[in-house]
Amino acid sequence: EVQLVESGGGLVQPGGSLRLSCVVSGFDFSRSWMSWVRQAPGKGLEWVANINQDGRGEFYVDSVRGRFDISRDNTRNSLFLQMNSLRAEDTAVYYCARALVADTWSNDLWGHGSLVTVSS
Amino acid sequence: DIQMTQSPSSLSASVGDRITINCRASQSIGRYLNWYQQKPGKAPKLLINGASGLQSGVPSRFTGSGSGTDFTLTITSLQPEDFVTYYCQHTHSAPWVFGQGTKVEVK
Numbered sequence: 001e002v003q004l005v006e007s008g009g010g011l012v013q014p015g016g017s018l019r020l021s022c023v024v025s026g027f028d029f030s031r032s033w034m035s036w037v038r039q040a041p042g043k044g045l046e047w048v049a050n051i052n053q054d055g056r057g058e059f060y061v062d063s064v065r066g067r068f069d070i071s072r073d074n075t076r077n078s079l080f081l082q083m084n085s086l087r088a089e090d091t092a093v094y095y096c097a098r099a100l101v102a103d104t105w106s107n108d109l110w111g112h113g114s115l116v117t118v119s120s
Numbered sequence: 121d122i123q124m125t126q127s128p129s130s131l132s133a134s135v136g137d138r139i140t141i142n143c144r145a146s147q148s149i150g151r152y153l154n155w156y157q158q159k160p161g162k163a164p165k166l167l168i169n170g171a172s173g174l175q176s177g178v179p180s181r182f183t184g185s186g187s188g189t190d191f192t193l194t195i196t197s198l199q200p201e202d203f204v205t206y207y208c209q210h211t212h213s214a215p216w217v218f219g220q221g222t223k224v225e226v227k
Contacts, residue, residue: 047216103170105152107164110165112163
């Protein structure tokens with residue numbers, strides 16, 4: 001059974017840091033690109049970052065570049081998102097997702113999400 | 121960055137209706153266009169990838185079409201479980217961008 005399980009969300013003050021984790025099972029994590037996608041309360045979806053199979057290729061949306069760091073540990077089937085200098089507008093449910101390349105790219109497998117609230 | 125404009129933002133329909141949702145890219149993205157369905161409180165679900173590739177297990181009443189800059193998701197014979205929110209997404213180049221979403225409501 002495929003599972004992506006996020007953890008690490010919670011309440012953090014503006015300017016603070018938080019590290020999200022996503023543990024994967026049921027598919028070959030080490031051969032998969034991965035994504036983080038977020039959704040602010042009552043709002044639409046926003047792609048945040050991608051990472052390639054060996055962790056050396058990283059891509060970010062402009063609004064988080066320099067503050068967020070996507071990484072992975074293939075020995076632990078785990079994806080991470082280190083979030084620093086958090087702002088109120090970073091408040092969202094954060095989903096990890098597999099980024100599958102067939103003829104084109106898509107996010108075909110998703111976790112249940114982890115809520116991050118940035119507030120004083 | 122390539123922007124996505126999805127329309128309408130909401131629509132009202134009845135069970136059995138045929139509806140279309142549109143997505144326009146700010147520049148050509150070939151067929152790097154996906155459609156997702158999201159139920160309240162749940163993660164998005166991939167319906168269609170590569171503009172027209174129906175995912176395994178997705179009912180055939182869902183159809184995607186288009187290429188270049190203009191894309192359409194068509195749902196024929198709406199079922200009660202289809203009254204949720206739909207998003208397009210381009211994956212042509214980073215940053216990947218989602219459309220604003222279309223909420224399908226019961227008339």
